[in-house]
Amino acid sequence: MDVVDRKIIAILQAEGRIKMAELSERVGLSPTPCARRVAMLEEAGVISGYSAKVDQAKLGLPVTIFVEVELDNQSTDALQAFERAISKFDQVMECYLMTGTRDILLRVVAKDLSDFDRFLEERLMRVSGIRNTRSSFTLRTMIARRALPRI
Incomplete structure (x- = not known):
């Protein structure tokens, strides 16, 4: 390049x-x-696709929540099972395998707190293998870069 x-x-x-x-x-x-x-x-996969940038609030999803997930087991099978389950949830915009005290970090969008509560109860907490979760709600976005830096 x-x-x-x-x-x-x-x-x-x-x-x-x-x-x-x-x-x-x-x-x-x-x-x-x-x-x-x-x-x-x-x-070569350097450009992996093209898409429109959309405003999540204008689409009725103004709430962003980061959810830390601790799993019962971090085996390859357990991680793959979690990934398969979570990939079915449209509210999950990003999912990262992490180091440190939490195994997984999710970025979730919702209409409001009740919508997020339903997501937790009816979807996320029904995924087997979750030991614990901790959620943090964003107050506002301070920086949101979509373009990678030049190297």
Whole structure:
């Protein structure tokens, strides 16, 4: 990956719908070689997809909750079972395997506190293997970067 590839990535992270002609002009290539580079970045998995950025509050999901999960067992089978179960829950936006005192960190969205309570009781706490959970509600987002830093 060279400087031009990094420029392409930076521009696409900020403007995913940019036309190839404009992208090629901004990175200093003609459209065909630029399109080839984008295709190679996609094939290599560096660019893993394109999506719209949406405002979760405007979609009726203004509450963000971070849920720390401690499992009974951290074996490979237990982690895989937890991952399979949690992947079915649309409210879980991100799920991380962690180091430290908690095994899993979830980022969950909800309409309100009652909606989150239903999620906990009817979905999350029915997943086998959970020993303990701890939830923290966000008050406001201070920084939310979607583009990775340039390296």
